[in-house]
Amino acid sequence: xxxxxxxxxxxxxxxxxxxxxxxxxxxxxxxxxxxxxxxxxxxxxxxxxxxxxxxxxxxxxxxxxxxxxxxxxxxxxxxxxxxxxxxxxxxxxxxxxxxxxxxxxxxxxxxxxxxxxxxxxxxxxxxxxxxxxxxxxxxxxxxxxxxxxxxxxxxxxxxxxxxxxxxxxxxxxxxxxxxxxxxxxxxxxxxxxxxxxxxxxxxxxxxxxxxxxxxxxxxxxxxxxxxxxxxxxxxxxxxxxxxxxxxxxxxxxxxxxxxxxxxxxxxxxxxxxxxxxxxxxxxxxxxxxxxxxxxxxxxxxxxxxxxxxxxxxxxxxxxxxxxxxxxxxxxxxxxxxxxxxxxxxxxxxxxxxxxxxxxxxxxxxxxxxxxxxxxxxxxxxxxxxx
Numbered sequence: 001x002x003x004x005x006x007x008x009x010x011x012x013x014x015x016x017x018x019x020x021x022x023x024x025x026x027x028x029x030x031x032x033x034x035x036x037x038x039x040x041x042x043x044x045x046x047x048x049x050x051x052x053x054x055x056x057x058x059x060x061x062x063x064x065x066x067x068x069x070x071x072x073x074x075x076x077x078x079x080x081x082x083x084x085x086x087x088x089x090x091x092x093x094x095x096x097x098x099x100x101x102x103x104x105x106x107x108x109x110x111x112x113x114x115x116x117x118x119x120x121x122x123x124x125x126x127x128x129x130x131x132x133x134x135x136x137x138x139x140x141x142x143x144x145x146x147x148x149x150x151x152x153x154x155x156x157x158x159x160x161x162x163x164x165x166x167x168x169x170x171x172x173x174x175x176x177x178x179x180x181x182x183x184x185x186x187x188x189x190x191x192x193x194x195x196x197x198x199x200x201x202x203x204x205x206x207x208x209x210x211x212x213x214x215x216x217x218x219x220x221x222x223x224x225x226x227x228x229x230x231x232x233x234x235x236x237x238x239x240x241x242x243x244x245x246x247x248x249x250x251x252x253x254x255x256x257x258x259x260x261x262x263x264x265x266x267x268x269x270x271x272x273x274x275x276x277x278x279x280x281x282x283x284x285x286x287x288x289x290x291x292x293x294x295x296x297x298x299x300x301x302x303x304x305x306x307x308x309x310x311x312x313x314x315x316x317x318x319x320x321x322x323x324x325x326x327x328x329x330x331x332x333x334x335x336x337x338x339x340x341x342x343x344x345x346x347x348x349x350x351x352x353x354x355x356x357x358x359x360x361x362x363x364x365x366x367x368x369x370x371x372x373x374x375x376x377x378x379x380x381x382x383x384x385x386x
């Protein structure tokens with residue numbers, strides 16, 4: 001049934017201690033890392049101060065090892081700044097993650113460090129949280145509690161691919177106003193045909209809900225805020241809110257942690273910054289006809305292959321991009337070994353609606369590759385001034 005839209009609600013997201021969009025003490029980075037060395041890769045902190053790093057988190061359980069590694073590869077291929085990967089995974093997958101990441105060429109491993117964490121839930125029944133929607137997906141709700149020394153964070157699902165530098169979405173943190181502490185894209189561009197507006201049995205953000213597969217978070221603000229979870233004026237801290245929220249709505253939610261986030265921001269709408277669909281581009285944006293205007297203008301920035309489209313033949317355009325990044329040899333030329341083969345692959349996808357708009361998928365990746373090519377290949381000769 002339709003939920004009323006909250007208009008002019010005051011009070012939620014009150015910060016106990018003021019924090020700039022990117023912490024006033026350290027811009028968009030780690031405050032003071034205290035993670036056990038057992039889980040850490042070699043430290044590069046002496047090379048670049050921690051406040052200049054991008055922090056990227058992912059939760060990977062079950063059969064998501066390859067998918068996660070391809071996502072991380074896409075992040076590191078195009079990034080300009082160094083990235084700290086925060087990987088939450090099952091104990092059985094930790095050795096393989098560590099082995100695979102350390103095997104990448106030195107020219108790429110110098111651009112990141114990684115930390116492996118166990119799957120942990122600080123409140124409620126861990127087994128119940130673990131089974132919420134997809135395996136371990138609810139872990140993302142506990143990141144502000146676990147990563148106490150991280151100021152700002154980009155969380156992505158395992159089935160995400162970056163088609164331009166991660167630096168560019170990281171810059172959106174600076175667009176937050178004084179009350180915003182997280183950012184997501186709309187679940188659907190056409191509210192009346194969206195899932196939430198038609199089927200949700202719980203409150204959701206805005207007119208179409210939001211998709212949590214790509215989520216920017218100012219963790220400092222989240223930890224400092226008081227959140228409403230009802231029409232009552234009193235608020236709760238993030239960690240104190242999660243269990244009562246789940247217990248109240250667990251029989252009404254379908255998409256697990258994403259539904260809980262929609263409920264949170266329904267009651268606290270001024271806490272959320274909504275970024276355009278080009279930053280979380282899914283099959284729904286093209287499989288019934290193109291409906292992401294920002295991607296048509298700017299190209300896809302972040303691809304989200306939900307519905308398992310990287311691993312079946314229902315959306316070959318998405319699968320082609322996944323396989324192109326997965327199979328790209330690190331040291332090869334990006335244009336010769338990725339971009340041109342990808343163009344040829346796209347010719348085989350024109351029988352689908354997504355395949356009929358190749359420029360939407362290729363615009364940003366071409367721009368990113370061209371910038372990298374000009375930086376590393378073209379030699380600019382200074383005029384002889386003698």
